Amino acid sequence: MSAGQSQPARSLEPVSSPLEASLYEVRRKIYPRAVHGWFAAWRWAAVWATQLAFYGGAWLTWNERQAILFDIVHRKFYLLGLVFWPQDIIYLTVLLILAALALFLFTAAAGRLWCGYACPQTVYTEIFLWIERVIEGDRNARMKLDRKSIGLKKLGLKGAKHAAWIALSLWTGFTFVGYVTPIRELWAEVMTLSTGPWETFWIGFYGFATYGNAGWMREQVCKYMCPYARFQSAMFDKDTLIITYDGKRGEPRGKGAGKGDCVDCGICVQACPTGIDIRDGLQYECIGCAACIDGCNQVMDKLARPRGLIRYSTTHAMEGRPTRLLRPRVLAYSMILLAVLGAALASLYLRVPLKVNVMRDRAAIAREVGDEIENVYRLQIMNTTEQERVYEIRVRGLEDIEIEGEDRVHVGPATARTVPVRVRVERDEVEPGTHAIEFRVRARGVAGESVREKSVFIVP
Amino acid sequence: MSQFTSDFWDVYIAVVSVVSIVACAVFLRMQSVRKVSAKVETGGAKATTGHTWDEDLAEYNNPLPRWWSWLFYVTVIFSLIYLVLYPGLGSWPGTLGWTQVGQLEQEIARAESRFGPTYEKFAAMDVKELSADPQALAVGEKLFLNNCAQCHASDARGSRGFPSLADMDWLWGGSPEAIRASITEGRVGTMPAWGEALGEQRVKDLAHYVLSLSGGAHDSIRAARGQEDFAKTCVACHGAQGKGNSAMGAPDLTDKVWLHGGSEERIIETISKGRVDQMPAHKDKLSSARIQLLTAYVYSLSRGGAAMPHRK
Numbered sequence: 126m127s128a129g130q131s132q133p134a135r136s137l138e139p140v141s142s143p144l145e146a147s148l149y150e151v152r153r154k155i156y157p158r159a160v161h162g163w164f165a166a167w168r169w170a171a172v173w174a175t176q177l178a179f180y181g182g183a184w185l186t187w188n189e190r191q192a193i194l195f196d197i198v199h200r201k202f203y204l205l206g207l208v209f210w211p212q213d214i215i216y217l218t219v220l221l222i223l224a225a226l227a228l229f230l231f232t233a234a235a236g237r238l239w240c241g242y243a244c245p246q247t248v249y250t251e252i253f254l255w256i257e258r259v260i261e262g263d264r265n266a267r268m269k270l271d272r273k274s275i276g277l278k279k280l281g282l283k284g285a286k287h288a289a290w291i292a293l294s295l296w297t298g299f300t301f302v303g304y305v306t307p308i309r310e311l312w313a314e315v316m317t318l319s320t321g322p323w324e325t326f327w328i329g330f331y332g333f334a335t336y337g338n339a340g341w342m343r344e345q346v347c348k349y350m351c352p353y354a355r356f357q358s359a360m361f362d363k364d365t366l367i368i369t370y371d372g373k374r375g376e377p378r379g380k381g382a383g384k385g386d387c388v389d390c391g392i393c394v395q396a397c398p399t400g401i402d403i404r405d406g407l408q409y410e411c412i413g414c415a416a417c418i419d420g421c422n423q424v425m426d427k428l429a430r431p432r433g434l435i436r437y438s439t440t441h442a443m444e445g446r447p448t449r450l451l452r453p454r455v456l457a458y459s460m461i462l463l464a465v466l467g468a469a470l471a472s473l474y475l476r477v478p479l480k481v482n483v484m485r486d487r488a489a490i491a492r493e494v495g496d497e498i499e500n501v502y503r504l505q506i507m508n509t510t511e512q513e514r515v516y517e518i519r520v521r522g523l524e525d526i527e528i529e530g531e532d533r534v535h536v537g538p539a540t541a542r543t544v545p546v547r548v549r550v551e552r553d554e555v556e557p558g559t560h561a562i563e564f565r566v567r568a569r570g571v572a573g574e575s576v577r578e579k580s581v582f583i584v585p
Numbered sequence: 586m587s588q589f590t591s592d593f594w595d596v597y598i599a600v601v602s603v604v605s606i607v608a609c610a611v612f613l614r615m616q617s618v619r620k621v622s623a624k625v626e627t628g629g630a631k632a633t634t635g636h637t638w639d640e641d642l643a644e645y646n647n648p649l650p651r652w653w654s655w656l657f658y659v660t661v662i663f664s665l666i667y668l669v670l671y672p673g674l675g676s677w678p679g680t681l682g683w684t685q686v687g688q689l690e691q692e693i694a695r696a697e698s699r700f701g702p703t704y705e706k707f708a709a710m711d712v713k714e715l716s717a718d719p720q721a722l723a724v725g726e727k728l729f730l731n732n733c734a735q736c737h738a739s740d741a742r743g744s745r746g747f748p749s750l751a752d753m754d755w756l757w758g759g760s761p762e763a764i765r766a767s768i769t770e771g772r773v774g775t776m777p778a779w780g781e782a783l784g785e786q787r788v789k790d791l792a793h794y795v796l797s798l799s800g801g802a803h804d805s806i807r808a809a810r811g812q813e814d815f816a817k818t819c820v821a822c823h824g825a826q827g828k829g830n831s832a833m834g835a836p837d838l839t840d841k842v843w844l845h846g847g848s849e850e851r852i853i854e855t856i857s858k859g860r861v862d863q864m865p866a867h868k869d870k871l872s873s874a875r876i877q878l879l880t881a882y883v884y885s886l887s888r889g890g891a892a893m894p895h896r897k
Contacts, residue, residue, distance in 0.1 A: 145620045146632055150648040345650060409647075489738035492745065493846065501738045545740035 154271070155344060157254060158264040158395035162419030164241075171242040172251055180296070183303040188511055195305050201539060207473070208509050208539055212480055219469045226465060228353070230458040232360040234450065236367050237413030240354070246346050247414065249297075249339035250398065253290055260286045264395055290340045291332070298332030344399040347412050354409065363440040364448050368413055370404040370435050371443070378404075386434050390424055393417035393435055403435055477573065479516070480507040481566045483580040491585050497549045498584050499529065505543045506566060508536040515569040518546060522562030523582060524554045533569075548582060557584045595675030602674055610661045617654045621646060708874035712761035715881030716888070725882025728875055732867065733883075741886050745846060746862060751886045754842045758831040759887055765880040769873075771866030774834035779818060780857030787814055792852040798827045798839045801847065834862075 185192035187205050194203045202209035209216060231238045240247060261267045261282050273279055302324055303311050314320045320328065338346055347354055361367075375387030387404070394402045396416040401408050403417045421435040439448045482505040492499045508514045518532045529547040536542045548562070560582045568574035622635040633643040671679040678684075707721050715721040730739055736747040743749040748756055756774060757767050780788060787810075794811030796803035816825070822835035829837035836844055844862070845855050867876060 145622065146634075146646050146648070147617075147620060148646070148648055149617050149651045149654050152650040152652070349649060349653065486734065486738050488735040489744045489747065492738070492743065499742075501740050501742070503739050547740060547742070 152345065153400065155398065155400040156264045156267050156395075157398045157416065158392065158420065159254075159258055160392075160396045160416050160419040160423065162422055164415035165419050168242050168247070168251060168414065172248050175243060175245075175248055176252070180300050183300055183308045191307050191309075193304060194307060197305055208478070208511065210480065210507060210509055212507075213476075216469070216473070219465065219472075223462065223465055223469065226458060226462040229360055230455065230462055232357050233362070233365060233452075233454050233458055236361070236365050237357065237411070238366075240347065240412040241414035244412075246338060246343075246351070247412065249335055250343050252293065253339040254398075256289045256293070257286055260289065287340075290336055294332040294336035294340075295328065297335045298328040298330070301331040302327045344410070344412075347399065348410055354412075358409075360454070362452065362454070363444075364450070364452055366437050366439060367407055368403060368411060368415060368418060368435065369407070369438040369443055371433070371438075372404070375404070375434050386425070386428075386430050388424065388428065392420040392424055396420040407440075477576055478509040479514075479566065479568060479574050479576050480509060481505065481564065481576045481578045482507075483564055483578045485580060485583075491583050493552070494529075494549065496552050498552050498555070499547050499549045500582050502546045502548065502564075502580060503543050504534075504546050504564065504566070505541060506534055506536055507541040509539060510574075511538045513537050514571070514574070516566050517569055519565045519567070520546075520548050520562055521565070523550050523560055526550050526562060526582070550582065550584070552584075555582075555584050559583055592676075597675075599675040599677065602668065606661055606664050606668075610658070613654060613657050613661070617651075704872065704874035704878075708877050710877075712765070712877065712881045712884050715878065716885035718881075721878055722882055722885060725878040725885075728871070728879050729882050732871065733879070741883070746844065748844055749842070750883050752842065753887055754837065754840060755831060755887075756829075756834045756836055756844070759884075761880055761884055763831070764883050765876060767864055768871075768876050768879055768883075769866065769868045772834055772862075772864040774860070774862040776855060776860040778857060778859030783814060783818070783857075785857075787811075788853055788857045791815060791819070791856055792849055795827070795838050795852050795856075796847075796849065799841055799847070 182193050192205050200211050228239055261270055270279060306324060375385045377384055378387035378389040380388050398414060399410040399412060401410045418435050422432045425432050425434055442448045484503045486501040506516055514536050516534045516536060518528060520526055520528055527549055529549045534542060534544050562580055562582045564578045564580060566576050632646050634646045637643050668674050670681045671683055707715060737743050737750055741750040753759060757763055757772055790807045790811035791814050793803040793807035794815050797808040822833055823829055823838055827838040829835045845851055845860055
C-alpha cells in the first residue's frame with residue numbers, strides 16, 4: 126500500500142486495466158513555481174489591500190478610543206463613529222447575508238474570484254510562499270533542498286523559514302486579538318509578558334492556525350476542508366468565468382512541426398498551488414488563481430506566440446458560442462444584493478442611538494394611592510451615543526395619565542441605567558382591566574433621539 | 586422512581602457505547618486498508634471507484650490525505666479516555682470524580698472567594714455608614730430587586746397588604762435594628778377577626794370610629810358608639826389613641842397610610858374577618874452581609890431617598 130500505487134494516473138491516454146486505489150493517500154508536497162504577470166500583480170494588490178486593512182486597522186483611533194474594537198467584555202462593538210450594542214446583532218446578520226450574496230454574485234459572474242485573490246487562505250499562503258522563496262529559493266531549489274539529507278545549511282534555511290513564519294503568525298494572532306481587546310494595552314502586556322490567560326491562548330491559537338494553514342496545510346484546506354469550494358458548483362453555469370486551456374489551439378502538444386501551440390513545458394503545472402494540470406479541463410481543485418495563465422503567457426511571449434493559450438474564458442466561449450454576462454441568476458443576485466444593501470444602509474442611517482426596555486413590575490400589579498391607581502415600571506434606558514444625555518420620560522394612552530415623581534434621567538456616555546417609574550391614573554376615569562399605554566423617551570436638546578415603547582397599565 | 590430505572594439500562598448504555606466506539610475504529614481500519622479497483626475512463630483525468638450504479642452512474646475516487654484518517658483515530662482514543670475519566674458509561678462515576686453538583690459547588694465557592702471580601706467589607710460597616718455609600722446601595726438595590734420587589738414592588742412602595750418601605754410609617758419600627766430583625770427573622774402581623782363576637786352593626790360603628798381617628802369622612806353617631814368597643818377590644822394592640830404599637834406590628838390608625846385599604850368597606854372587612862400578614866424570614870436564604878446591605882438600602886429609602894436611582 127505505497128503512495129506510488131495509490132496515486133491514480135493522470136493522463137489523457139485511455140487506460141483499460143483497473144488500478145488498485147486506496148481511499149486515503151499520502152499527500153504529495155507541492156512546490157509552486159513563482160510566476161510574474163498581470164494576475165499575480167492583482168493578487169499581490171489584493172494581499173496588500175487586505176493585509177494593510179487587517180494589520181493597520183487595529184491601530185486607528187476615533188473619538189479617543191480604538192476605531193474598530195469588538196469589546197466582548199463590555200458588549201460594545203465600535204466601528205469608527207458607530208457603537209453597536211448586543212441588541213444590534215441584526216446588523217451582524219445583515220453583514221453576513223451581504224457577504225454571502227456578494228460571494229454568490231461574484232461566483233456566478235466570475236467564478237472563484239474570492240478563492241484566487243481575496244480568501245485569507247490564499248492571501249496568507251501567498252505571503253508564506255514569498256517568505257519561503259526568499260529564504261529557500263524557487264521551486265527547483267526547494268525541491269533540491271528537501272531531497273538533501275539533513276545538514277547545517279538545510280537546518281539553517283529551514284530554521285530561518287519557520288522562524289519567519291512563526292513571527293508573522295504570532296503578529297497575526299496578536300493583531301486578531303487586538304480587535305477584541307484594545308491593541309495598545311495588549312501590546313504593553315505583550316512587552317511585559319503579562320497577557321491574560323485567554324489573550325495568550327487566542328494569540329497562540331490564531332498564530333498556530335495561520336502557521337499551520339498557510340505554512341503546512343495550504344491547498345489541503347481548499348481541497349478537503351472548505352465548504353464553499355463544495356457548493357459553488359451550484360452557482361456555476363456555462364457563462365461563468367473559469368480558467369481554461371484552449372485545447373484546439375494547444376493540441377497536439379509538444380515541440381516541432383505539426384504540433385499545437387502548447388510546447389508541454391509544464392510550467393502551468395509547476396505554477397499551480399493545488400498541483401493540478403489545467404490542461405485536463407475544469408477540476409474542483411482549481412481555485413482560479415490564474416498562476417498558470419501568468420506562467421503560460423511568459424512562455425508564449427518568449428516563443429513570440431499570442432498570449433492566452435490558457436486564459437479566463439467560459440464554457441460557452443470555448444464552445445464557440447456567445448457568453449452572456451447578464452443572466453437571470455446574475456441579475457437576481459445583484460438585485461437582492463442591492464436591495465439588502467440599500468435596506469441596511471437606510472436602517473443604519475435612521476438608527477436611533479437610544480434603546481429603551483419597559484419592564485412592568487410582575488408580582489406587585491397595581492396599588493391604590495388615594496383616589497388614584499399607580500403602576501410601577503422599570504425603564505432600562507440605554508444611551509448608545511458617546512456623550513452624556515438627559516432623557517425625558519413621557520407616558521400616554523389613558524385620560525390624565527401621568528408620571529409621578531422624577532421624569533428626567535441622566536445617563537452617561539455609552540451606558541445603560543434602569544430607573545423605576547411610577548405612573549398614575551384617576552380611579553374614576555378608567556375601567557378595571559388592562560390598558561395599552563406608550564412610553565416616550567426623548568433626549569433633551571437633541572432632535573431625533575426619541576423612542577416609543579409599548580406597555581400596559583393594569584387597573585384592579 | 587424505581588420502576589423507571591434498573592441496572593439493566595446502565596449495562597445496556599455502557600455496552601452500546603463501547604461497541605459503537607470499537608466498531609468505528611474497526612470500520613476506519615477496514616476503510617484505510619481497503620483497495621478499490623479504480624478505473625480511469627477513456628479520455629478522463631480521474632479515476633473512479635469502479636462502482637457503477639443505475640447503469641452509468643460512477644463515483645470519482647478523490648482520496649483523502651492519510652493524516653485525515655489519523656484525526657478519526659484521535660477521536661476514538663479521545664472518547665475512550667473521556668469515558669474512563671468522566672461519568673459516561675452507565676453508572677461508572679469516572680476516575681476524576683466529576684459531578685454536576687460538584688461543579689456547581691466549585692463555582693459557588695469561586696464566586697464566594699471573589700465577592701466575599703467586598704461583602705465582608707460591607708458587613709463590617711454600620712447601617713448608617715452603608716446607607717451613604719453609593720456602591721453599597723447599588724448592591725443593595727440589586728439584592729432588593731431579587732428578593733423583595735416581588736411583594737414590595739421595585740420602587741419599594743408596596744401595594745395592598747404589602748407595606749411601603751419608602752415612607753417613615755413603620756409597622757415594626759424603622760431603626761436599623763428593627764429593619765434588620767424584620768428581614769432576618771420575618772414578621773407575622775395578626776389582626777383577630779371580630780365579626781362574630783361583635784356582630785355587623787357594632788363592627789360598622791367601630792369602623793366609623795377608626796375612620797374618625799384619621800380624619801376621614803364618618804358618621805359621628807356611629808363613631809361615638811364605636812369608641813366604647815374600641816376602648817374594650819382594640820386598645821390592647823392599637824393603644825388608647827389608636828397610634829399603634831410597633832412591638833406587635835399594630836398599625837397607627839390615625840394616619841392616612843392603610844395597609845389593607847382605608848375605605849369604610851375595607852375597614853369593616855379588616856375588623857370582621859381579621860388579617861394575617863407575613864413577612865418571611867431571610868436568615869436561611871441570605872448571608873448576614875447581604876441582610877446588612879438590604880437593611881441599609883431599605884433604611885436609606887425612607888430617609889431622604891439617597892438610594893432613589895433618579896438622583897445622580
